Every structure is written in structure tokens, then in C-alpha cells.
Amino acid sequence: MRRLWILFKTEFNVWRHDPITAMGGIIPCLFILIAFALLFGGRLSFPIAVVNNDQGQYGQTLIDTFDGVISPLDNQPYYEVRPLSESQAWKAFQEYRIEGIWIIPEDFSERISLGKNPEIEMHFMNYNDDRAKNHRIYSAEIIWAFYQKIGIPGPPLERAEQYPLPEMVDWVSIISIGIVLLSVTLGGVFNMFILTYKAQMGKIILEMGLSPRSLAWVLVPKTVLATMFGLITGTLFLVIIRLWLGFWPGGYLAAVWLLTGLVGIFWIQIALAIGLIARNYMAGAVGSVLGAMIIFFIGGGLSMVRANQDAVTWIAWLFPNTYAVDPIRDLVLFHTWPLDFYSVLGKLAGFAGIAILFGSFFAAKKIRNLG
Amino acid sequence: MSTIMVVPTFEMRIVNPASAIGNDFIAAAKEVGSPIGPDYIEPILVEEASPGHRQVIEIIEVDGKPTALQRYGYIDSNLVKNLRNRLTAALLVLWNNELGDQGITVQEYPWLPNDIPYTVYFGMAMIPLAAYLAAAMIGGYVMAQEFESGTILAYRLSPTSFLAILTAKLTRLMITALTAVVILYVALGLITGVWSSSFLAVLAILMPLILIASCIGLIAGMITQSSLPSFLIALASAFAFWLIGSGFGLAAGFSPLFEKISRLIPNTPVIEMLFPYFYFSKQVAAHPLGAKLQLSGYTITLLIVVILVYKDRVLAKER
Numbered sequence A: 001m002r003r004l005w006i007l008f009k010t011e012f013n014v015w016r017h018d019p020i021t022a023m024g025g026i027i028p029c030l031f032i033l034i035a036f037a038l039l040f041g042g043r044l045s046f047p048i049a050v051v052n053n054d055q056g057q058y059g060q061t062l063i064d065t066f067d068g069v070i071s072p073l074d075n076q077p078y079y080e081v082r083p084l085s086e087s088q089a090w091k092a093f094q095e096y097r098i099e100g101i102w103i104i105p106e107d108f109s110e111r112i113s114l115g116k117n118p119e120i121e122m123h124f125m126n127y128n129d130d131r132a133k134n135h136r137i138y139s140a141e142i143i144w145a146f147y148q149k150i151g152i153p154g155p156p157l158e159r160a161e162q163y164p165l166p167e168m169v170d171w172v173s174i175i176s177i178g179i180v181l182l183s184v185t186l187g188g189v190f191n192m193f194i195l196t197y198k199a200q201m202g203k204i205i206l207e208m209g210l211s212p213r214s215l216a217w218v219l220v221p222k223t224v225l226a227t228m229f230g231l232i233t234g235t236l237f238l239v240i241i242r243l244w245l246g247f248w249p250g251g252y253l254a255a256v257w258l259l260t261g262l263v264g265i266f267w268i269q270i271a272l273a274i275g276l277i278a279r280n281y282m283a284g285a286v287g288s289v290l291g292a293m294i295i296f297f298i299g300g301g302l303s304m305v306r307a308n309q310d311a312v313t314w315i316a317w318l319f320p321n322t323y324a325v326d327p328i329r330d331l332v333l334f335h336t337w338p339l340d341f342y343s344v345l346g347k348l349a350g351f352a353g354i355a356i357l358f359g360s361f362f363a364a365k366k367i368r369n370l371g
Numbered sequence B: 001m002s003t004i005m006v007v008p009t010f011e012m013r014i015v016n017p018a019s020a021i022g023n024d025f026i027a028a029a030k031e032v033g034s035p036i037g038p039d040y041i042e043p044i045l046v047e048e049a050s051p052g053h054r055q056v057i058e059i060i061e062v063d064g065k066p067t068a069l070q071r072y073g074y075i076d077s078n079l080v081k082n083l084r085n086r087l088t089a090a091l092l093v094l095w096n097n098e099l100g101d102q103g104i105t106v107q108e109y110p111w112l113p114n115d116i117p118y119t120v121y122f123g124m125a126m127i128p129l130a131a132y133l134a135a136a137m138i139g140g141y142v143m144a145q146e147f148e149s150g151t152i153l154a155y156r157l158s159p160t161s162f163l164a165i166l167t168a169k170l171t172r173l174m175i176t177a178l179t180a181v182v183i184l185y186v187a188l189g190l191i192t193g194v195w196s197s198s199f200l201a202v203l204a205i206l207m208p209l210i211l212i213a214s215c216i217g218l219i220a221g222m223i224t225q226s227s228l229p230s231f232l233i234a235l236a237s238a239f240a241f242w243l244i245g246s247g248f249g250l251a252a253g254f255s256p257l258f259e260k261i262s263r264l265i266p267n268t269p270v271i272e273m274l275f276p277y278f279y280f281s282k283q284v285a286a287h288p289l290g291a292k293l294q295l296s297g298y299t300i301t302l303l304i305v306v307i308l309v310y311k312d313r314v315l316a317k318e319r
Helices: A002-016 A019-025 A027-040 A058-066 A086-094 A108-114 A129-150 A171-201 A205-210 A216-244 A250-277 A281-298 A306-311 A314-318 A320-332 A341-370 B020-031 B077-102 B118-149 B152-157 B162-192 B199-224 B227-247 B256-262 B267-278 B288-315
Strands: A046-052 A079-081 A100-104 A119-124 A158-162 B010-015 B041-046 B055-062 B065-072 B105-110
Touching (some): A019 A027, A019 A171, A019 A216, A027 A171, A027 A216, A027 B227, A046 A058, A046 A129, A058 A079, A058 A100, A058 A108, A058 A129, A086 A100, A108 A119, A119 A129, A129 B077, A129 B105, A158 B077, A171 A205, A171 A216, A171 A281, A171 A320, A171 B077, A216 A341, A250 A281, A281 A314, A281 B227, B010 B077, B020 B041, B041 B077, B118 B199, B118 B227, B152 B288, B162 B199, B162 B288, B199 B227, B199 B288, B227 B256, B227 B267
Parallel strands (some): A046 A100, A119 B105, B010 B041
Antiparallel strands (some): A100 A119, B055 B065
16 A cells, blocks of 8 residues: 555656646636637627618517517527618628618508518528528517517417526536536546656656556556546536536535546546557547547537437447536536436446556556566 | 537427317427428427426416427526527417418528538638647647757757748648648538638638647747647647637627627638638628738737747757
């Protein structure tokens, strides 16, 4: 045990000489969180212009409707109507300074009153199909509210909804938990790379290979230290989220550590194997770090996996992050014990176990071969 | 794009209705979609009124009125928004059917003849990411390695002009980044079937960004003098620039604050300049000349900074 402690302290000292890399789980993740908060955390109303040529009253009523129809995404109106003249509106639309133009024809009110097929022109951006989709389904919200406002006979089927919590969890918070998992992953990976890189640069791999003792004495401290730093960076990130977004796992913290720790061990073993095997060290490091980043994007980093199961590509299911991210969201954001906790735990333990097996095997093979 | 879960077609679970209005609702749900693109709702009939992990719609009576009640599971506001909007759109189809000639028709005039799949934009915005990442990462690593392996001493003692050395490094990084761009461009073209109208123009637009990234990489390498931290700096800046620099959509389509910050990032003017070459020659640059001047300014400034840092970190060291 004393030997293990000495090796552990030796490895720990390596970290002190490279604090920037030791923060590998924090720096990129913080940038990513800030970027997503800027992207989706601000007001997301579509700026549009409305050209009202209507001779009657309904055109203005329609314009007044826009402000009152609120999106759950950011608790702001779906549309922000900009006060532009028709010529200004077209210029702004062509230069993509506004998202669209609604044109209300001069006989709009008359046609509504007479029941003669009233129409509205909606000019809108469709450079990506998601934005085009939003225009179409947002316009439905506006027309729905407009019908209610002008008091025409009610719909044949009313609308109601139930959300399981008193307050809705916003999208940035969902993304932030994906980033917590990324933070643990990168924290572990970067710290393992510090340890293997120093071993390669210091040419102590030969000493390890010649050691008559089991290589577990060398590999276990590296794994423990890297996992510990992964968890520290992840916890620091949770603190950032607590201060910024207001979510904290509370009594579920140990469960969060367990799930993220097992994911971290999987990636740490990949880093261990690559760190010792790769002939071109940096290519291996770059490959594994970018791999972790890609898995963040395709493995539920941006949306809930359970709610979008069909959209998850099969490659993502080959990595533990995809299984772990939603139970962690349950624990941190929804403060509820995941129904699938133990089955997920089993899967993550399986991933970690297999990774330890392969990581240790390849690392030991490499070290002994050198010896 | 489906890999990051942005898909226009949503599966919506509906409790198998027993009433005629319920069947009409399902028919209406199938009508919600783009006339020039995909459907937005794929109704999935279920027996149980439990939202599970997502949602379920049940047709019930509330105060004597038939009502489509949508129950949500533990999901976020974006998913709620999308599900709510789709439900409203389907119910509006029913309402308009009942109103007949009194119902309002929204005549659609999209900007482009087709709704372009998000993959095309996403892919186009990844080209600057690839260029930046390759140049900054390799720049940082190569420079840091000179310190780690001690070859920096040879540069220090060399009679060759330091400008020639830096030019050679920048040229190498430009070639590497352009190679990354070509590989990604071909891959994206094969996946999406969309190719730019001028490949040379794409390369020319990317050149200032590649120079900027190369300079950032070289500076990181010279300052940290260690491979891993310089790689980390390149990685963090590349992803931050990609995300804030219009990686998920044109800057003007997000909040005013985001747009202001995004316009400071070199990726944004680059993407706005690339846009017409992928999107039927449509211009979206707010100030085309300003964007070019901005990129030129960044490039020149960083080239000067690289020279200054090189003088400080390499040439000014005691021999």
C-alpha cells in the first residue's frame, strides 16, 4: 500500500508542473457552455416586419396578437415585429436582417367578415429546414391566438397541456449537463495524457517495463488520479452550473459522481492505451479528445436521448456517454431518481470493465515490449 | 444533422382515439408539414396515456368540450415548444376545416425554392472549423515541440531571417489546413449532394481564417512551450469560434447580443462570405466590405503579434 501511495504522490507531482492541461476538462467546456448560453440563452424571437395594407380593423388586431403569443423556449414572443416601412422591410429581408415579412392585404378584414377566404402572405427564410419549420408552426400559434381574439366560433378540439414540474427546465440547462459529462471525460483524458506524456518524455517507460513487480502498481495510480481529476473538474463545472443556472444535484451528488466516474474511466483507459501505444503521440491525443467531443454532440449532449431515441445514430450507442447523460439530467435538473438507474449503472460498469481490460492489456503489452 | 437531433419530423404519441374527432385530429396531424419539404408530425398510436420519457396526446372531455391534452415527460422547454407548436398546427388544420371559407390561409413565400436540409448549413459551417482546428492545433503543437525537443536552439542560432522561418511555418500550416478543408468539403458534398458554385472561391475566403488560426496556434506554442496546453488552447478556441461564429445558424437569426458578439469572431464573416456559394448566390453579409476589412485587420494584427512573440520568446532568450 505504501508503494502505491509513493507512486500516487509521484504522479500527482506531475500535475503541479502542468496546471493548464490539468484544467483540460474545464477550459474547453466553459467556452462551450458560454457559447451555447449565448446561442440559445438569449431572446430567440424571430424578427419580422408586418406590412399592413388592410382597410379594416383586423389587420391591426393581428399585429397586436404577435406580442401576446409567448414561446416556452425563452418566455418571449415567437415574433418580434419591427417597425419598418415596406421598402425598408424588403431591403432588411434581402440582407437577412429580419426573418420574414407578413403582408396583410387591403381586403383582409372584409374577407373575414364576409367569409370569403381571407389570406395572408408570409415571406420567410428557409435556408435551413429547421428555421422554415419554425416559421410554419409559429404562424399556426399566431393564427390560433388571432381567432380567439376576434371571437369567431371556437375550435372543434380545444388544446391543453400538463408539465410534470411547476417550472420548465430550459434548453441551456439540458445542454449544460451534457457539458458536465464532457468535462469529466476531458478532465480524465487530459490528465491521463499528462501522465503518459511525462512518462514518454522522461523515458521512464523502460524502467516500468523492467520492473519485476506487477504493472498494476503503475497503471492503477494513473487511472485513480485521472479519474479523480475528471471528477474534480466535473464537480467544479457543477458548481459553475449551480451559480449560473441554479441547478445542483444535492443529495444525488454521489450518484452523479458514480455515473460520471464510470464514463470517465472508460475514456481514461482509451487515453491510457493511446498514450502509451501511439507512435505519434499527439495524433493519438488529438484523436481521442476530438472523439470525446464528437460523442458529446452525437450522444445526447444537446438534447435528451430518451426523448429523441430514433434520432440517435448507432455509433453513439457504442459509447457510455449516450446511456449516462439522461439519468444525470434526472438527478441534477429534475431531482428525481432515474427509473433506469441500475440498468444504466450495469451498462456503464460493463463499459468501464471492458475498457480497463483492454486498456491495461494494451498498455502492459507496450510497456513490457519496450522492456 | 439527425446525429445531433435536429430533425423537422417529430414522432408524436397519440392515445388511440375512440371518437370521430380523434380520428379527424390524426388526419389533421398528418397534414402538418412543408409543402416543399418533409412532414412535421408522424403520429404514433398508443394505448396508454402515460407520457413516458417524452409526451402523449389524449383526446378527453374538459368542461364538456373535446380537448387534446398533451402530457409531457421530463423534457426541456425547447422540446415542449416544438411539441406544443405541432399540436397547435394540427388543431388549426381542424379549426380551419370547420371554418371553411372564413378560415385564414397563410400563403407561403419561402426565400429559397426548397427548404434546405440543416445538414447543408451545418456542413458549410464546419469547413471553417476544420480549417481553423487543423492550422491552430498543428501550429501550436509544432511550435511547442521545437521547445520540447530543443530544436528551437537551431532557430535561435540560425543566420536565416526569422521572417523566412515564420513564413515557412505558416505556409506549411496553410497547406495542412487546406488539405483538411478539401477532405471535409468532398465528404460533405458526397453526404449532402450539395457542392459550392466555386471551390476556388471557398478556398480563397478561408485563407485569412487559416492565417489567423496559424498565428494563434504558433503564439500558443511559443507562450506555453508545451504540446498539451497549446493543443488545449487550439481546441478551446476552435470550438468557441465555431459555436459563437455562426456554427449553428447565421448570426442575424439569434439574439441581438449574440449577433454582436458573433460578429467579432472571424468565423462569422467567413461563413457569410461562403453562403452565396452554397445557397443560390444569395447574399447575407451585412457589410461585405466591412467583413473583408475585419478579416484583413485580424490577419495583419496577428501576424505582427506572432513576430513580436517570436522575437520575445525565441530570439531574445539568452544564449
